[in-house]
Amino acid sequence: MNREGGETFLRLLAETEMRDQLAPSPPPWRGGPGAGRVKVKLVGQALTAVRALDTDTVEDILADFDLAVSVRRLHGKAGQGPAGTGLPGAGLTGTMRAASAARLAAQVQFGRSGPLAPLALNRPPGSTGSPGSADPRDPPPPDHEPGQGAADRFVPLGLTVPLHHDGISGDLYLMSFAHTGSGARFIALWGKPTLSPQHELGLQNPELFPIGRFTVTDDRGSAYELDFTHGGGSEWISEINLHPAPPDDICWLEVAAPPSPAVRVDLTPAGGPPGGEPEVSEAALSPGEQLLIMLAEQLLTVAAQFPLAQRPGLPEISPRPVQAMGAGLGDVIAGLEAVDVLSPLSPIPARLAALCASLRIGGHGIAAAPADDLPERWLSLLAYYQRRKPDTAQVRDGYAAVTAALPELDGIRLALVGLHNTQGTTVLHVLARGVTREGRLGPFSVDLDFPLSFWLRDNGGRWHAAHPVGWNPSEPEHAIGLLLVPPLPRSTTWVEVLAGGRSAEVRTRLPLRWGFPS
Amino acid sequence: MPCGQGRHIVRWEAGTLRLPSHPDAEAELVLAALGGEKARCVELAETWGRHAEDLSVLAIGPRGPADEIAVSWDDVDAAAQAGQRGGRIGYRPLPGGPGRGPMRVASPSMPTAARAQARHQQDMQERERAARRRNDMLSLLALGYGFQVRLIGQVAQAHADRLDEATETETETAEAVTGVTGVTGVTGITPALVAAIAGRLAPVAEEWLGIDPDQVVVSLHRGSGWGSVELTGRGEQRRLRVSLPAGWLARVWAAGLALTGRHLVVAVERAGWPDARVLALRAPGTEPVPLDVHASQPDPVSGGRQVRPTAADAPHWEV
Numbered sequence: 001m002n003r004e005g006g007e008t009f010l011r012l013l014a015e016t017e018m019r020d021q022l023a024p025s026p027p028p029w030r031g032g033p034g035a036g037r038v039k040v041k042l043v044g045q046a047l048t049a050v051r052a053l054d055t056d057t058v059e060d061i062l063a064d065f066d067l068a069v070s071v072r073r074l075h076g077k078a079g080q081g082p083a084g085t086g087l088p089g090a091g092l093t094g095t096m097r098a099a100s101a102a103r104l105a106a107q108v109q110f111g112r113s114g115p116l117a118p119l120a121l122n123r124p125p126g127s128t129g130s131p132g133s134a135d136p137r138d139p140p141p142p143d144h145e146p147g148q149g150a151a152d153r154f155v156p157l158g159l160t161v162p163l164h165h166d167g168i169s170g171d172l173y174l175m176s177f178a179h180t181g182s183g184a185r186f187i188a189l190w191g192k193p194t195l196s197p198q199h200e201l202g203l204q205n206p207e208l209f210p211i212g213r214f215t216v217t218d219d220r221g222s223a224y225e226l227d228f229t230h231g232g233g234s235e236w237i238s239e240i241n242l243h244p245a246p247p248d249d250i251c252w253l254e255v256a257a258p259p260s261p262a263v264r265v266d267l268t269p270a271g272g273p274p275g276g277e278p279e280v281s282e283a284a285l286s287p288g289e290q291l292l293i294m295l296a297e298q299l300l301t302v303a304a305q306f307p308l309a310q311r312p313g314l315p316e317i318s319p320r321p322v323q324a325m326g327a328g329l330g331d332v333i334a335g336l337e338a339v340d341v342l343s344p345l346s347p348i349p350a351r352l353a354a355l356c357a358s359l360r361i362g363g364h365g366i367a368a369a370p371a372d373d374l375p376e377r378w379l380s381l382l383a384y385y386q387r388r389k390p391d392t393a394q395v396r397d398g399y400a401a402v403t404a405a406l407p408e409l410d411g412i413r414l415a416l417v418g419l420h421n422t423q424g425t426t427v428l429h430v431l432a433r434g435v436t437r438e439g440r441l442g443p444f445s446v447d448l449d450f451p452l453s454f455w456l457r458d459n460g461g462r463w464h465a466a467h468p469v470g471w472n473p474s475e476p477e478h479a480i481g482l483l484l485v486p487p488l489p490r491s492t493t494w495v496e497v498l499a500g501g502r503s504a505e506v507r508t509r510l511p512l513r514w515g516f517p518s
Numbered sequence: 519m520p521c522g523q524g525r526h527i528v529r530w531e532a533g534t535l536r537l538p539s540h541p542d543a544e545a546e547l548v549l550a551a552l553g554g555e556k557a558r559c560v561e562l563a564e565t566w567g568r569h570a571e572d573l574s575v576l577a578i579g580p581r582g583p584a585d586e587i588a589v590s591w592d593d594v595d596a597a598a599q600a601g602q603r604g605g606r607i608g609y610r611p612l613p614g615g616p617g618r619g620p621m622r623v624a625s626p627s628m629p630t631a632a633r634a635q636a637r638h639q640q641d642m643q644e645r646e647r648a649a650r651r652r653n654d655m656l657s658l659l660a661l662g663y664g665f666q667v668r669l670i671g672q673v674a675q676a677h678a679d680r681l682d683e684a685t686e687t688e689t690e691t692a693e694a695v696t697g698v699t700g701v702t703g704v705t706g707i708t709p710a711l712v713a714a715i716a717g718r719l720a721p722v723a724e725e726w727l728g729i730d731p732d733q734v735v736v737s738l739h740r741g742s743g744w745g746s747v748e749l750t751g752r753g754e755q756r757r758l759r760v761s762l763p764a765g766w767l768a769r770v771w772a773a774g775l776a777l778t779g780r781h782l783v784v785a786v787e788r789a790g791w792p793d794a795r796v797l798a799l800r801a802p803g804t805e806p807v808p809l810d811v812h813a814s815q816p817d818p819v820s821g822g823r824q825v826r827p828t829a830a831d832a833p834h835w836e837v
């Protein structure tokens with residue numbers, strides 16, 4: 001990798017952008033004030049993403065760029081720039097006003113003008129630490145070390161555990177059971193509780209998650225301590241971890257919230273993966289190609305969340321955020337080529353150009369002619385984008401019990417452990433090994449910690465792009481929520497999962513068993 | 519520049535910043551270290567020294583006479599005072615602070631709080647460093663164009679010398695090991711120098727040939743000789759490919775010699791004032807020819823010693 005070439009490219013880009021932005025009449029395609037900085041930052045993020053540059057170098061270049069532009073802009077002689085754009089000696093006596101200087105001080109207070117990458121999502125503090133087995137009938141079995149030669153176990157459940165306690169009635173939906181080297185847990189969804197009149201009137205403070213009421217025992221009478229990790233937000237997703245991890249050869253567990261009856265959880269696999277063996281095909285993407293694909297998919301998913309602006313008699317135009325994402329793509333491609341992580345012969349830039357054309361994004365600066373062979377999944381999402389209307393009906397709430405362990409991809413092992421719809425969105429829950437949560441975000445805020453292309457195709461043939469929206473980092477296994485765009489209707493009976501890395505692509509077909517929380 | 523209750527002259531002479539009003543600046547520094555007040559001129563000399571090899575000077579400083587950066591001492595004072603008041607705008611959430619993450623059910627653990635505190639301190643230190651760097655730069659820019667270009671020259675020359683030393687070492691090593699000559703880049707220096715030359719050569723090339731500054735492609739020449747200048751392609755593919763040594767910024771550009779008598783000056787054969795001999799190109803693709811050049815100093819445009827020297831005060835060279 002040509003790291004020196006990368007830094008040179010970025011510094012030269014900063015020179016060009018400063019020259020253009022400060023010219024007396026900047027060409028309209030250069031964008032308004034700040035467009036140059038956005039472009040330099042975007043390319044810097046791309047070069048950081050492929051590890052051609054470190055974050056500090058990019059931040060230093062941006063800090064110099066900011067200061068260089070600020071000291072020229074704030075002295076009230078707009079247009080005087082470095083590009084031979086004025087006569088020597090013209091307008092030489094003016095100085096920036098003191099107020100401007102103060103503004104400058106405020107603007108460059110950080111020197112490095114802000115983090116390149118937004119912050120990593122927070123990790124809940126491990127667990128609530130609430131022991132769940134209130135009255136164990138037997139002491140827990142001896143500590144078991146799963147993963148020491150034992151295969152991971154993922155079981156789709158779709159069971160409801162009722163709860164009636166202290167004036168609260170509700171349900172705990174068990175989507176799946178996962179037993180890996182990191183331990184055993186249920187992936188669960190809390191139903192919205194029904195409150196007693198006293199709670200409704202605020203006379204009593206309800207405990208919405210009375211986790212201490214739940215017990216879990218196995219087919220040998222052993223009881224387990226429970227440890228809840230909340231997935232967060234309004235999704236009401238929890239991991240219910242079992243301590244110690246149960247032996248590999250147990251057949252069932254019983255989950256109860258006394259005095260409600262226990263629910264038996266059958267852990268016996270039905271025989272073979274539910275949708276057949278995953279198909280693996282080889283791939284050979286360069287780091288630059290992989291990044292461009294991630295950018296394209298981010299562009300598609302962002303676009304899909306905005307309707308086209310329609311004006312009678314005029315061509316449809318893309319919404320402003322989508323338009324803005326196109327600026328600088330040509331420079332990103334040139335930068336990736338400069339550091340030798342993207343071949344000039346790669347077909348991906350042409351596909352990106354075609355995608356921009358389809359989304360009516362101009363000014364992207366991609367030199368390659370638009371390709372005419374876009375991937376089917378891109379076309380599917382484009383079709384969704386172009387036909388959707390702002391009043392599209394939301395998908396109904398629900399969850400699907402679905403599990404699958406995918407073959408390793410680029411050193412990453414993923415297991416699907418559930419899917420649920422809420423408030424018009426669909427989130428697919430996965431457990432991931434081989435990834436590291438560093439909070440690295442690339443251009444367009446793509447999550448570089450999850451360097452895979454992940455799609456679902458429903459039984460109607462429509463594709464749904466998946467990207468991380470929530471992490472519950474826990475080395476070595478992370479729980480990740482993947483948002484599906486567009487959301488998955490509850491009428492879907494099966495999905496085909498497509499996960500793509502640099503070295504391979506995995507496809508597997510899975511049936512969905514929907515549950516319907518009230 | 520303002521210093522104490524009056525105004526003092528600051529000179530740049532023979533490669534050094536001089537303070538005629540403070541003949542024993544070192545003694546003043548000792549007194550300052552013992553609790554005395556440090557004169558502003560002396561502070562400025564220290565600032566100059568801190569940035570005499572700072573590559574950021576090349577990224578921030580002027581690209582040519584048309585790119586005058588006018589900062590007054592009042593501006594410097596205002597920026598410093600705003601910084602002391604903590605003129606911070608916006609909100610930058612601390613890493614690990616409240617954000618989009620999963621809901622926290624329990625209170626942050628002590629290690630989490632300690633990490634947040636450490637990050638906060640690091641953030642504060644970074645902010646202070648940035649404020650000092652900004653104030654330093656504003657002070658140096660307030661000296662005026664004449665000083666700005668000389669500081670750029672000084673920074674460029676410091677790194678040019680470093681590159682030359684590296685080239686000699688690497689060449690000797692390569693010859694010793696493989697019997698062939700060849701050099702590799704010096705990490706971290708080359709990109710900044712290439713950009714610095716490109717940013718200053720592009721407007722010169724535009725004036726010389728009428729070429730679009732975006733069509734100027736610069737590389738760093740290392741080793742013997744002056745470099746190369748070639749024009750290739752047509753229309754949008756037209757490129758002026760220039761390879762010059764880092765020392766060009768110091769010896770040619772900073773001296774105001776870059777474009778003299780419709781020639782692109784690529785090297786100085788014999789430095790001097792007001793007469794010098796340079797190597798210059800009449801056109802791309804040709805061999806440079808020696809030219810005897812003569813400088814004329816205009817009358818002070820900016821009011822003599824009362825106001826900092828501007829680009830209009832720079833010497834004008836003719837063949």
